[in-house]
Amino acid sequence: KAGVTQTPRYLIKTRGQQVTLSCSPISGHRSVSWYQQTPGQGLQFLFEYFSETQRNKGNFPGRFSGRQFSNSRSEMNVSTLELGDSALYLCASSLEDRGYEQYFGPGTRLTVT
Amino acid sequence: AQSVAQPEDQVNVAEGNPLTVKCTYSVSGNPYLFWYVQYPNRGLQFLLKYITGDNLVKGSYGFEAEFNKSQTSFHLKKPSALVSDSALYFCAVRRWFSGGYNKLIFGAGTRLAVHP
Numbered sequence: 001k002a003g004v005t006q007t008p009r010y011l012i013k014t015r016g017q018q019v020t021l022s023c024s025p026i027s028g029h030r031s032v033s034w035y036q037q038t039p040g041q042g043l044q045f046l047f048e049y050f051s052e053t054q055r056n057k058g059n060f061p062g063r064f065s066g067r068q069f070s071n072s073r074s075e076m077n078v079s080t081l082e083l084g085d086s087a088l089y090l091c092a093s094s095l096e097d098r099g100y101e102q103y104f105g106p107g108t109r110l111t112v113t
Numbered sequence: 114a115q116s117v118a119q120p121e122d123q124v125n126v127a128e129g130n131p132l133t134v135k136c137t138y139s140v141s142g143n144p145y146l147f148w149y150v151q152y153p154n155r156g157l158q159f160l161l162k163y164i165t166g167d168n169l170v171k172g173s174y175g176f177e178a179e180f181n182k183s184q185t186s187f188h189l190k191k192p193s194a195l196v197s198d199s200a201l202y203f204c205a206v207r208r209w210f211s212g213g214y215n216k217l218i219f220g221a222g223t224r225l226a227v228h229p
Contacts (some may be wrong), residue, residue: 004156033217043203043219056216090156100145100207102217104156 002027004105006091012111018079021108025072025093031055032074033102034066037088046089049074078110086112116140117206119220126194127228134189134223136204145207146187147217148178150200157203163187174198194227201225 005024013019025032033056034046045058049068066076072093078085088109092102117138126132138144145164149157161172168180178189189202204220 006156042221045216045218048216056214058216092157100215100217101147101159101162103159104149106154106156109154 004093006105006108010109013081017081020077023074023091029093029095031094033092034076035090081112083112116208116218117220119223121223123224125226128196132191132194134202136187138185138206140208147205148189149203152200196227199227
């Protein structure tokens with residue numbers, strides 16, 4: 001089976017712009033979670049989608065949003081980018097009947113200048 | 114409240130020696146515990162999990178972890194370290210909230226450096 005894929009792998013944006021990141025989960029996985037990883041804050045949970053519905057949400061401002069499509073692919077969007085949004089954004093998918101372990105994609109490295 | 118703690122920012126060990134990366138948790142009920150490893154510029158890779166059963170869990174790449182309920186710990190171990198084990202290791206716990214939803218909460222990570 002193919003693993004979790006994320007596109008693009010690298011992105012450079014300017015403050016004030018918006019960005020959309022994409023994640024394709026492992027085939028058959030219906031749960032997709034997003035995380036932000038920074039050296040200072042570590043791994044922070046953004047949100048989780050299951051069957052096209054946002055099930056959980058972390059403590060991030062409304063500029064961060066996401067969605068999930070009927071094929072379980074997910075996108076996250078960040079509007080009005082700030083310098084502090086520079087991070088590695090990780091997507092993970094899981095099968096809930098397998099003990100909840102998550103499988104991560106390689107991440108998208110976002111740099112905001 | 115912090116759900117999972119990794120007390121060491123970095124662990125240094127000589128190649129061939131045993132290694133331990135520590136993790137303690139603080140969730141109520143029976144915890145679902147996980148270890149992940151992250152190599153530079155990569156996503157996290159699942160190593161092993163404890164849900165129930167034997168306290169000693171075996172995982173990928175020769176790693177194992179010991180669940181200790183009385184000490185609320187889930188330390189990662191390997192009998193003989195390799196230089197290629199050098200990476201960032203994350204402990205995580207699945208935590209349930211009121212309303213039935215749950216999420217995976219990660220520790221801050223421990224950098225393992227294995228020296229030749």
